[in-house]
Amino acid sequence: MTTTxxxxxxNIGAIVxxxxxxxxxxxxxxxxxxxxYSWFPPQASTAAPFVDDLFALETGIGSFIFFGCTxxxxxxxxxxxxxxxxxxxxxxxxxxxxxxxxxxxxxxxxVFVIATYTMNVNMKLQNLGPKHKYVIxxxxxxxVESDPIADVGPIDVIARQWSWEFIYPNGVRxxxxxxxxxxxxxxxxxxxxxxxxxxxxxxxLKQDIIPGSVISYSLTPTKEGRFRxxxxxxxxxxxxxNQTDVIVExxxxxxxxxxTTAKRPLQPGLDPGRALYDRRIASGDKGWATVPPAPxxxxxxxxxxxxxxxx
Amino acid sequence: MTTTNYDPRVLKAPHPVPGAPDNWxxxxxxxxxxxxxxxxxxxxxxxxxxxxxxLAMIVRGELITPPxxxxxxxxxxxxxxxxxxxxxxxFLFPILNGFNNLLIPTMIGAPDMAFPKLNAAAFWLVPVFxxxxxxxxxxxxxxxxxxxxxxxxxxxxxxxxxxINGEFLWILAVALSGISSIMGAVNFVTTIIRMxxxxxxxxxxxVFVWTAWAAQTIQLVGLPALTGGAVMLLFDLSxxxxxxxxxxxxxxxxxxxxxxxxxxxxxxxxxxxVFGIFSExxxxxxxxxxFGYRFVAIASFGITFLSLIVWAHHMFYTGTPNWMRHIFxxxxxxIAVPTGVKVFAWLGTLWRGNLRLNTPMLFCxxxxxxxxxxxxxxxxxxxxxxxxxxxxxxxxxxxxHYVIFNxxxxxxxxxxxxxxxxFTGRMYYEGLGKVHFALTFIGATLNWLPIHWAGxxxxxxxxxxxxxxxxxxxxxxxxxxFMLGVASIPFILNMVSSWARGPKAPPNPWRAIGxxxxxxxxxxxxNFEDDIPTVISEPYGYGLGHPLVDDEKFxxxxxxxx
Ligand code: HEM
Ligand SMILES: [Cu+2]
Ligand SMILES: [Cu+2]
Numbered sequence: 050m051t052t053t054x055x056x057x058x059x060n061i062g063a064i065v066x067x068x069x070x071x072x073x074x075x076x077x078x079x080x081x082x083x084x085x086y087s088w089f090p091p092q093a094s095t096a097a098p099f100v101d102d103l104f105a106l107e108t109g110i111g112s113f114i115f116f117g118c119t120x121x122x123x124x125x126x127x128x129x130x131x132x133x134x135x136x137x138x139x140x141x142x143x144x145x146x147x148x149x150x151x152x153x154x155x156x157x158x159x160v161f162v163i164a165t166y167t168m169n170v171n172m173k174l175q176n177l178g179p180k181h182k183y184v185i186x187x188x189x190x191x192x193v194e195s196d197p198i199a200d201v202g203p204i205d206v207i208a209r210q211w212s213w214e215f216i217y218p219n220g221v222r223x224x225x226x227x228x229x230x231x232x233x234x235x236x237x238x239x240x241x242x243x244x245x246x247x248x249x250x251x252x253x254l255k256q257d258i259i260p261g262s263v264i265s266y267s268l269t270p271t272k273e274g275r276f277r278x279x280x281x282x283x284x285x286x287x288x289x290x291n292q293t294d295v296i297v298e299x300x301x302x303x304x305x306x307x308x309t310t311a312k313r314p315l316q317p318g319l320d321p322g323r324a325l326y327d328r329r330i331a332s333g334d335k336g337w338a339t340v341p342p343a344p345x346x347x348x349x350x351x352x353x354x355x356x357x358x359x360x
Numbered sequence: 361m362t363t364t365n366y367d368p369r370v371l372k373a374p375h376p377v378p379g380a381p382d383n384w385x386x387x388x389x390x391x392x393x394x395x396x397x398x399x400x401x402x403x404x405x406x407x408x409x410x411x412x413x414x415l416a417m418i419v420r421g422e423l424i425t426p427p428x429x430x431x432x433x434x435x436x437x438x439x440x441x442x443x444x445x446x447x448x449x450x451f452l453f454p455i456l457n458g459f460n461n462l463l464i465p466t467m468i469g470a471p472d473m474a475f476p477k478l479n480a481a482a483f484w485l486v487p488v489f490x491x492x493x494x495x496x497x498x499x500x501x502x503x504x505x506x507x508x509x510x511x512x513x514x515x516x517x518x519x520x521x522x523x524i525n526g527e528f529l530w531i532l533a534v535a536l537s538g539i540s541s542i543m544g545a546v547n548f549v550t551t552i553i554r555m556x557x558x559x560x561x562x563x564x565x566x567v568f569v570w571t572a573w574a575a576q577t578i579q580l581v582g583l584p585a586l587t588g589g590a591v592m593l594l595f596d597l598s599x600x601x602x603x604x605x606x607x608x609x610x611x612x613x614x615x616x617x618x619x620x621x622x623x624x625x626x627x628x629x630x631x632x633x634v635f636g637i638f639s640e641x642x643x644x645x646x647x648x649x650x651f652g653y654r655f656v657a658i659a660s661f662g663i664t665f666l667s668l669i670v671w672a673h674h675m676f677y678t679g680t681p682n683w684m685r686h687i688f689x690x691x692x693x694x695i696a697v698p699t700g701v702k703v704f705a706w707l708g709t710l711w712r713g714n715l716r717l718n719t720p721m722l723f724c725x726x727x728x729x730x731x732x733x734x735x736x737x738x739x740x741x742x743x744x745x746x747x748x749x750x751x752x753x754x755x756x757x758x759x760x761h762y763v764i765f766n767x768x769x770x771x772x773x774x775x776x777x778x779x780x781x782x783f784t785g786r787m788y789y790e791g792l793g794k795v796h797f798a799l800t801f802i803g804a805t806l807n808w809l810p811i812h813w814a815g816x817x818x819x820x821x822x823x824x825x826x827x828x829x830x831x832x833x834x835x836x837x838x839x840x841x842f843m844l845g846v847a848s849i850p851f852i853l854n855m856v857s858s859w860a861r862g863p864k865a866p867p868n869p870w871r872a873i874g875x876x877x878x879x880x881x882x883x884x885x886x887n888f889e890d891d892i893p894t895v896i897s898e899p900y901g902y903g904l905g906h907p908l909v910d911d912e913k914f915x916x917x918x919x920x921x922x
Contacts, residue, residue: 250818
């Protein structure tokens with residue numbers, strides 16, 4: 050493949066224009082990267098800054114590529130439009146092997162760089178422990194060894210259609226998840242029916258919960274507050290209701306809560322799909338078939354869904 | 361070479377396939393002419409685009425306010441599951457097969473597909489499985505409602521206990537669709553390999569043919585995995601086996617491997633032909649050769665190969681160990697390389713071109729613009745920690761609609777406008793086309809751009825209700841969606857009125873280079889019949905001044921006289 054464009058010396062004007070365009074693009078990319086931090090909920094776990102930094106890096110590189118490519122498109126649209134009765138052809142350039150090799154290598158290198166950096170970040174997050182299969186009906190939690198470096202736990206997280214239940218090492222049960230700040234917590238994730246997913250946007254973490262498997266999962270919250278825990282794996286009719294709060298509090302508040310809650314009697318916990326289901330039954334069960342919600346878990350602390358969450 | 365022994369009446373009198381009607385009724389018959397089948401596919405799919413769009417409007421109507429107040433949550437789940445299924449299996453796959461039917465034989469100078477009867481049978485399976493799928497709306501308990509990916513164990517929950525149920529019909533429809541696609545794939549690949557015009561070596565084939573070939577190869581490799589998974593799912597659902605049921609010792613995650621082994625590459629089955637359409641159209645409307653033609657052609661198979669080893673990027677948070685996540689991240693990101701090659705080649709083609717901004721070109725430019733964006737969010741999704749945060753949120757939904765509608769949909773519209781005169785023999789109305797483009801571009805951007813932010817903030821996908829902090833993004837998205845609904849009006853008007861009463865199209869209204877443009881509009885039944893031209897140049901010779909085929913003037917004259 051050859052280029053038929055006439056050979057000429059370096060075109061100073063073109064070089065200046067390109068250099069300026071690249072400089073402007075770099076500035077925009079940097080601005081986008083900085084701006085991207087504001088697109089997330091607050092950072093509330095040790096994982097969050099890593100994820101946000103990585104995202105900002107990718108936003109920066111991505112913006113540079115996006116504005117670079119679309120800038121070319123914009124330029125062409127402005128300056129290379131044919132007039133109404135112009136029947137002529139464009140410059141008949143078929144290819145340029147050197148250029149084609151360069152722009153194969155540049156994405157290749159970019160991809161290698163991002164991937165290597167990401168692997169490092171991912172090793173640092175270190176939240177996924179072993180996953181063990183168990184036979185339904187046996188005690189799943191006996192199987193999985195808990196994270197040796199965790200300060201707290203293991204806390205059992207049981208997901209159902211459609212409620213969350215948390216069981217602490219001292220036997221306390223709750224519908225909302227309480228965690229002490231700045232300590233590494235270990236969870237054992239199980240599901241009693243279908244796939245669910247443990248997702249706290251402020252933590253930037255998510256892990257599917259798989260019936261028939263128990264998964265050891267660890268994280269370290271870093272910010273006190275009330276954050277949303279959302280089921281992220283579609284799990285049927287009242288899936289969108291399957292949310293609760295994670296309350297990250299001081300070490301003192303956490304142990305006080307554990308102590309006082311241990312004294313409270315068991316009572317039905319949070320069961321957010323129930324109201325909708327009852328309404329449906331009351332109106333004559335219209336709508337397409339659905340499995341009825343599992344009974345509300347019996348817990349010491351049912352939580353208070355009316356308190357507004359921070360993120 | 362000179363050709364003297366031609367009879368112009370051959371082209372004037374398209375001989376209908378024996379026994380087939382040659383008026384409008386042929387579109388409702390078991391016709392074996394690839395061009396008739398192509399139009400059958402396209403018309404059927406456009407109908408289902410409207411059906412799927414209508415379902416999407418209800419879904420977006422539900423999401424315009426935070427609470428689940430428009431429809432019952434179980435209805436919502438059924439509606440969006442059917443929306444996804446209809447859009448993929450009844451709109452996109454069939455419409456691209458329509459393009460394959462119209463374009464592969466005409467572009468390579470073949471009289472028809474290699475197996476015309478198989479071809480017609482593949483098409484007629486579409487209305488059959490469409491009926492099965494639509495019939496599920498009337499099944500006890502309603503249609504399938506576990507999402508288009510139908511993950512067990514939820515898809516195996518059968519609250520009413522009926523043997524015939526929505527999920528059952530859904531699996532049946534998907535299996536039939538797979539059979540139809542395999543029949544198509546065998547036909548397209550055979551045709552491309554065996555039936556090219558004399559002189560048309562692989563590196564003289566148009567890029568659309570390359571991409572169709574690469575895409576259909578994926579069908580042949582990947583579909584058996586999906587079909588296997590679907591059969592096992594059906595056994596679990598209806599006959600009490602437990603391949604995927606944890607209570608019987610099965611593993612629900614195994615299904616995800618079967619499913620994504622095909623369903624990730626499936627995206628490339630859809631997007632590759634659209635890359636083909638971009639590669640055909642940019643040269644015509646920029647009046648330049650396709651920059652780096654061979655690189656672009658080969659990159660198609662690079663994408664095919666890589667797409668088969670990336671599936672686990674859908675399973676980064678299912679308990680996949682780190683080493684495996686890293687491998688799949690890597691292969692996924694590598695796809696950016698052949699894809700990037702194509703994008704740069706298109707930009708190189710536009711550069712210093714002489715652009716004509718008619719409707720097909722506008723859709724191509726809009727589609728490329730959106731695709732660059734989608735490619736960037738795609739690389740983000742490939743990096744494990746980012747995917748762990750945004751996976752299964754609205755961000756993913758926004759990303760894949762940027763691919764599936766804002767790129768593939770745009771490419772499909774570009775293709776329809778571009779080849780409309782060739783295959784209907786009529787010109788479309790440019791004004792209506794431009795209105796359609798403007799509404800579509802603004803609507804699509806408004807529909808899906810804001811949804812990215814809802815996802816970054818943590819809004820899960822597939823929810824019928826959501827926390828109020830996501831409201832603003834969803835209101836914008838819904839307005840965009842309704843605008844897309846409005847955009848379909850000028851499109852339908854244009855297609856119907858142009859085909860009925862549009863001005864007669866010349867054989868080559870765009871002054872394009874390609875075998876199909878050497879045929880009359882519309883082409884006769886067997887395309888070139890006995891006078892198949894000998895190809896002597898690479899495609900896209902804009903401005904190079906050399907003919908595409910031997911004795912080109914003869915073919916041009918004949919197409920005009922026909
Ligand atoms: C016309 C504009 C469209 C709108 C407003 C729209 C809207 C939606 C919405 C709101 C969802 C649910 C997202 C979720 O929560 O997961 C969805 C899902 C989906 N859409 Fe669209 N969509 C449109 C066009 C398309 C097109 C053209 C296609 C494909 C050709 C498509 C394919 C899908 C698929 C595959 C799903 C996933 C369904 C599932 O998760 O089971 N959509 N769409
Ligand atoms: Cu769930
Ligand atoms: Cu994928």
